[in-house]
Amino acid sequence: MDLKYRALQQDLKTQILSGIYREGDLLPSEKDLSESHRVTRNTVRQALSGLEQEGYIRKMKGKGSIVIRHHKHTLGVLSVKGFTEILSEKKLNVETIVLDPPVIRSWPVPFFYPLDDIESSAGCVYLKRIRCAEHNPVMLESTYIPDLNLPGFCKKKLIEGSLFKTLNINYGVEITHTSQDLRAIAADPESAGHLRLSPGTPLLHIYLRFSTNREHLNIYSSLLCNTENYSIGNKL
Amino acid sequence: MDLKYRALQQDLKTQILSGIYREGDLLPSEKDLSESHRVTRNTVRQALSGLEQEGYIRKMKGKGSIVIRHHKHTLGVLSVKGFTEILSEKKLNVETIVLDPPVIRSWPVPFFYPLDDIESSAGCVYLKRIRCAEHNPVMLESTYIPDLNLPGFCKKKLIEGSLFKTLNINYGVEITHTSQDLRAIAADPESAGHLRLSPGTPLLHIYLRFSTNREHLNIYSSLLCNTENYSIGNKL
């Protein structure tokens, strides 16, 4: 598994993040990239589409691919990514505090996404974490995963604190799709306490569903975000 | 301008919305579509990518492209679309109430997006509207457009109530990119009144910037959304 377009995409991303290409710079043309990386222009275009989707560049007809300014104080595009990956790319100090370590329990009723029979009848791995940026709690994340062929998951530590990395390395799970659902709600007392806010403070509530390469093994997350200092988006 | 992939994408979308393909149905395979529409598979894939992005289908390796269930009570993917288009696709009853008809004024200071010199020195076309779904106000939208070569814009009526359609048909403006920024905030008294809510109710605040095919002509919108009954997202 080392796809050419992903390799090129990661190459360019690294160069942008390391400052080789700066805001406003033009990337090499698609023709140049295709020659220097020995791939066709279609493959280059696939890589550049990915970068555009992630908010690193902007493609301009007749001109080229422009590197885009990175906004501080934005948590990143809502995309097929985990929290750790999003914020470490922004070079923010990131911490995760585990409130409830992984346990097997029954599914909450009602659950925020409809579950299929196989998911329902399997148990549910649950964990709850606080995400901090620059030492401030900004996000409260409750995660639910069907307990389908994940032996010993609750006993092991998360690799580098990342759920996705752990699932990938230990169990070969890869994220394939994401869907999301957004609302604004008032903070309940418990959540407010965790986020060091007053109850009733408006929070961004995001329900996420990550599909994976394993059928029925979907990852569900409920995120409560304090958007006072860090907004969510792909502001360019 | 009639691109083959766009034509195919629209074709399939119409068939899905009209019920020819229902939730869970498989679309014809990429090979079949390429033969029946006399285009290559790459072109078919471009069209299907668009439909996937818009949340109409889900592509499954080895299986096919599955038509996805439409959730009621979701306002639609945040995408390169106007409000009118999003909700009419969902077959909801949609109304727009113009609070402040288009006028030329100076830019608010500070403005929520950085403006370039040409935008700043041009005037600013401003309008404010309430969006209703099923006769309930759900969204308060303030729109700002640089007054760059849009003769008579403030005097004319909007075509079918759609800002994008008006800009497109009368001035040849097409949307090319979108960026967005999300926060949760408490409703101020004025906004609360318009949305028939109590002040302090949590609202989803979305800043949008639409880039167009005309340089410097960007469309800026500030949206306040009541997400109590209609959430925002691409829940599948």
Place this chain on the structure above:
DNA sequence: GAGTGGTCTAGACCACCTG
């Protein structure tokens, strides 16, 4: 006019899913 990205063709091999 030279270079760019946008679109499109006509093939190919692969991994994955299902019967």
Place this chain on the structure above:
DNA sequence: AGGTGGTCTAGACCACTCG
């Protein structure tokens, strides 16, 4: 085993931007 989508190649023509 046969069909599906995922990836990739090697070309082509176009509209657009810029000097």
